[in-house]
Amino acid sequence: MNYDHRAVLVGLQIKQTDDEFYRAMDELELLAKTASVETVLKAVQRLDSPVRATYIGSGKLTEIKAAAADLDADTVIFDQQLTPMQFKNLNEALGVEVLDRTGLILRIFSDQARTREARLQVEHANLQYVLPRLAGMWTHFGRQAGSSGSMSNRGVGETQIELDRRHIERRMAELERELKAIERERATQRERRLRSELPKVALVGYTNAGKSTLMNRLLELSLSPSEVKREEKKVHVKDALFVTLDTTVRKIEPPSGHPFLLSDTVGFINELPASLVKAFRSTLEEVKYADILLQVVDISDPMHDVCEKVTEDTLREIGAAALPMIIVCNKLDKAEDPGLTAKRVRNKVYISADKNEGIDLLLEAIEDEIANMRKECALLLPYDKGSLLHRLQENGDVVSSEYRPDGVLVKAVVRKEYIKYLKSFMVEE
Template sequence: MANRKYLGEDADLTRLPVAFLVGVQTQETSADEAQDLLAELAELTDTLGLPQAGSCLARLREINPALLLGSGKAKEIIEQAKSVDADLIIIDEMLSPVQQRNWEELSELAVIDRQEVILDIFAARAQTNEARLQVALAKANYDLPRLTRKWTHLHRQRGMTGGMGGRAEGEQQLELDQRQLRDRIAKLGRQLEQVRRQRDVQRSKRLREPVPVAAIVGYTNAGKSSLLNKLTEADVLVENKLFATLDPTLRRLQLPGGLNLLLGDTVGFIRKLPHLLVEAFKSTLEETRLADYIIEVLDASGGDKLPAFHQTTQNVLKEIGAGLKPNITVLNKIDLVPDKLHRQRLMRKFPDAIMVSAKTGEGLPELLEKLVEQSTAVMREMRLLVPHDRYDIMKTIRNRCSIDQEKYNELGVELILRAPESCQEMLEEFLL
């Protein structure tokens, strides 16, 4: 996955670009949180396959519109990066296009932010056509306001003069690049809309089954795919890497007692997840929004970072309109927490959570019991009377509900059925 695009034109392209990482402690983050985020940035950089020469942590007291950090601090960081022969500075915040360009002009090195690192990882991980289109759209929207920066960088590399000829050539090329990228964004949008329509058709067919749907969500690398595999014995890609799953995976699980459940595994969340990606992955995240309930998976071995992981997941769920759905919290990887006192502390923090190990199977019977309870709760039993003049609703009822009893009389049709949460409100007017 290692990307050589960050090397200068005259660099040795047989080697990998070396990164220098910059953590940023804002007014809202403690020193410990900032260190955690910097360690996470190091993991992200590892996932990209880039070697690291060093790192530092900078305090942000006041935002500098030109560089984010103060100019003195920026120069100090650049000096540190150059002293360890770094080719690339990665800043653990979102830089504006102007700030990114100013950093590169000041340092004469490639400078990227956390957003670009995550986008590059997503681009490398995308497996299906839909995921590739979603990542390409997010990347194109990210690149569009940064084309000036890229042309300036090329201009400097080629040693062009600042005269009228050089400027005119640059402006013409910039206009051409912008037009081409806008055309590409429009084309990607059309292609993605077509894929979304296909997904809607598939989803509508699936929703005809009277089967509850649960979405497995959580922080990246929490073990969501491993848990799905353990529960359903499915062959879903499992890697101990960030963002190993980008495409939604749906599997059927027969619960104790015979009730069926559809389980969906989707993209992992992360702190400072670029909004561009949330927007681009809307059709994928739609599976979560339309689920009957949520299974949030947390890495039990995450230590003090667990509350932040939980909060990040809850924030993304709110952003996509799934924040109020019924929620089961699962503390996975409990096999990595053998200490009884540590487990007790976890239960105090997450009193309603179920401790499991997708590796050893510990806690899975308790989880299955909880899934039965929650799935039964969302499949509400209803007694209805549908009048003769509302038989139009019967097709939906037959497609979406499990009918236990159907009796016709002079008033219409009397039904006893079990309905998933997604169509309960629609049926309220027919309640007996």
């Protein structure tokens, strides 16, 4: 792999256990890799609390500066979000580009954003992050431009910062207006989907857990062989973080079983930066309109418990914690325990999306949840209610129908909350 940058990663271990801390450092390395940054050194410091002005102690700072020079690193990445003051001081002290975890995640989001909405959301999050850090960035760019950052240059820098600030604020207001308009469009689309009686199933989970891979597997069930080959309906899969940033919805028609709508969306991560949560709120919130959640967990990750907790916390934050959920333990083929095979234990299913194992068990679990939300009833539909019959048929809800002089006697399985609208057509069998 060719990298664009070389970086020293700096971690500050405060309260975390070693396991938690090193997992977070590994994740930071994977984030860096996703952003095309090669990790040349992971430096660690243990302190009771971060140093207010410089995050790490001055001895460590000198050490890192020397290491960066020795190893030819052009970037130093810190494991937590730095305060604007820390950011400015570290920029001045280190003389190479300084990034914190938030800045790194923002960079990945910028690289991966494809749709217009995702691009606008990322730009907004970026500007929000940049605004209080302008002073620190000016130090950096000022130096890059060859100025010494001496007193005589300070005035120029400050005028520039003020101009930049006003420009950024204007752009942010513009972005907010555009995003509101897109959100309205999305609400209309959503309403259309809600009106469709198809059950809505949403993939959720930590980034890189295999959500998009699973979506493609399920999608293949509904495609003809030539469509499978063309791949155009499939979603993008990659061993990197935040490959998916927007929501894709596809209709899935299992060979046996009820059709449903499946959505794939942005993954979660521990301590998702606040500016991104805000910017991606409407994308994230899509999840709460689902009927059933599929929480995809990478069980080959030794710390997958942490990921599950992060997912559950995030779901609570967006008001989706009470929805029926199936836990999909994915990457079975890579799991440490070799005795583990595809199986289903109530609402927990062990699968390998990549190796196509256990998908049938997952479909059964989905089918059971769908059955839970539906109820069988007998209806006598007058002949002028043809469109209603058509809709029931289209959604695969009709079990049997019999044409009678006074209308069509239909046995159908419909969503429980829909029953109240059908009351007037209901008959005893």
